[in-house]
Amino acid sequence: MKMSHMFGTTMRQAPSEAETTSHQLLVRAGFIRQLGAGIYSLMPMGKRSIDKIENIMRAEMNAIGGQELFMPVVHPADLWQETGRWYQIGDEMSRFKDRKDHDMVLAMTHEEVVADLARREVQSYKQLPMLVYHIQTKWRDDPRPRAGLIRVREFTMKDSYSLDADEAGLDVQYRAHYQAYFNIFRRAGLPVISVGADVGMMGGSLAHEYMYLTPVGEDTLVLCDACGYRANRQIARFRKDQPAAEDAAVLEKVATPGVSTIEALANFLSIPKAKTAKAVFMTATFKGDEGDSQKLVFAVVRGDMEVNETKLTNAIQAAELRPAHEEEIRAIGAAPGYASPIGLQGALIVVDELVERSANLVAGANEEGFHYLNTNYGRDYKADIVADIVAAEDGYACMNCGQPLRTSRGVEVGNIFKLGTRYSASLGANFLDAEGAERPVVMGSYGIGSGRMLACIAEEHNDEKGLIWPITTAPYEVHLVSLRGGEAIAAELYEELRIAGLDVLFDDRDESPGVKFNDADLIGLPIRLTVSERSLQAGGVEFKLRRDAERSIVPQNQAVRATVDAVGALLAEIEAAIVPVPFED
RNA sequence: CGGGGUGUAGCGCAGCCUGGCAGCGCACCGCGUUUGGGACGCGGUGGUCGGCGGUUCGAAUCCGCCCACCCCGACCA
Known part of the structure; x- marks a missing residue:
């Protein structure tokens, strides 16, 4: 992409309403623009990063047997009435009537639609297990959106739904997601921990949340550094010492x-x-x-x-x-x-x-x-x-090991739920088991918000000059800067890099070096190449990683190879972090 | 929904108290010089001052109502 014609420019100053780092940088670098409270457009660069994030999700979902489909964002109210959530959920769910005066809802989540599909498509235990997922818009009319993409009303989510014949099958798929989610976050360059969680409005028996630890987060987590206990404060347990024995005195x-x-x-x-x-x-x-x-x-x-x-x-x-x-x-x-x-x-x-x-x-x-x-x-x-109805606090004793607990703030970037038969039973999503008995499908549901993930990656990877993208989620891999005297060589190199299969942002603008370098730092692509009279005199093309201060010169005829190798090395670093994580419930 | 705050050019802001030509910096356009870390000069473009109503000879400015957005809380994934 040539920067001279890119839609969405960089800004020197962030809008005054942006307070968190990720919000300011994503706006300044031209990734997102606000349309209303909790409603954002993704600009071309933001869309590219989101696509990369979502493709990581696809790869990991497919790897555990997921089948991608696509479900509607507008649902007839009937379905939600059948499961009862039409009545349980308040203003967070937006409702409207179509021209025939039928009640409709904007999708907050898709358990109802999946269960409706399952009751039509699943007849036999022989078809199970199955796993379906999609990446779709959700609308939740949150009373207080905040912090840019961290908490919004309209957002895109990868939600998957497992269908099993029994609890044992659900457990297998649940554990598969437990690992797949760690893989997704690590591939995207986002450090997370898993914590035990409340099942909330989803219903069900077991839930984990994936938390990116940051003071910006809205959830409070209770952690034990000694034994590894981790839980959302909403459900965190702790040890209550037995009070000293006393005889009951007179009231x-x-x-x-x-x-x-x-x-x-x-x-x-x-x-x-x-x-x-x-x-x-x-x-x-x-x-x-x-x-x-x-x-x-x-x-x-x-x-x-x-x-x-x-x-x-x-x-x-x-x-x-x-x-x-x-x-x-x-x-x-x-x-x-x-x-x-x-x-x-x-x-x-x-x-x-x-x-x-x-x-x-x-x-x-x-x-x-x-x-x-x-x-x-x-x-x-x-x-x-x-x-037990008491909230855990900093310093309380750990339930398991008695050591002091610590609290920390985090953003929930993903969650996994064992739903059981809550939705299949109410919608009649049944199948025949080996004995010929009709039983409801056992379901799980699993979600990751794309935009929230993007914001957390931005929140994690930046410095005073701007963003520093992991190679896997950068909108482009290479930022090619053309300076005076290097224009012709840079244009050639741009074509060669693209032929080599690299995503390249080419700063071909007629701007001063300072402006170009500052924009490159702000946007934060992992690799920067500079071609100028000075670099050519020094022997070729200047090579620099965004995260490092050092620069080096590579001969022009080796520039493409050096860049491809650098991308490979950065990818290898990420891949090294993809390791099995022990399951803890 | 409760509390606090802000709406003036794409972004950041001044002007409002004390009513009288709508300004500044950045960005943008033209010309010239310059250019390896947010260059300089000269000349320009761009505004129903959030909306509606009121007071007034006259309203960005005073008054009323409304709307939007941000922050804290409630709430929420």
């Missing part, structure tokens, strides 16, 4: 005027926060056969800990959970700031397992300005559910 009501926070309570009574019980009120929505129902949830955790809403949601099997309003709390006779489960009716009481085991905690007296001393689980109150 006693004390006046605590104006003391409505745990902090103030601990100070007022001169006790550690760990000797208090904290009340957190949430309103849960439950989906049932007779429609939705709402219930006030009264969660109790030790005063020095925080409630983990995902754990709480899972513990009570709620569809949704939100903080309760003050009126809702008062309606059951509790006083915000002075609440405890003692003597309360009308709420679903969920107590953390550590509170159950702790003696003589200070808790609210359900009366403005009063607390109880020495509350004890079992004697003074009982829970509807006792479960």
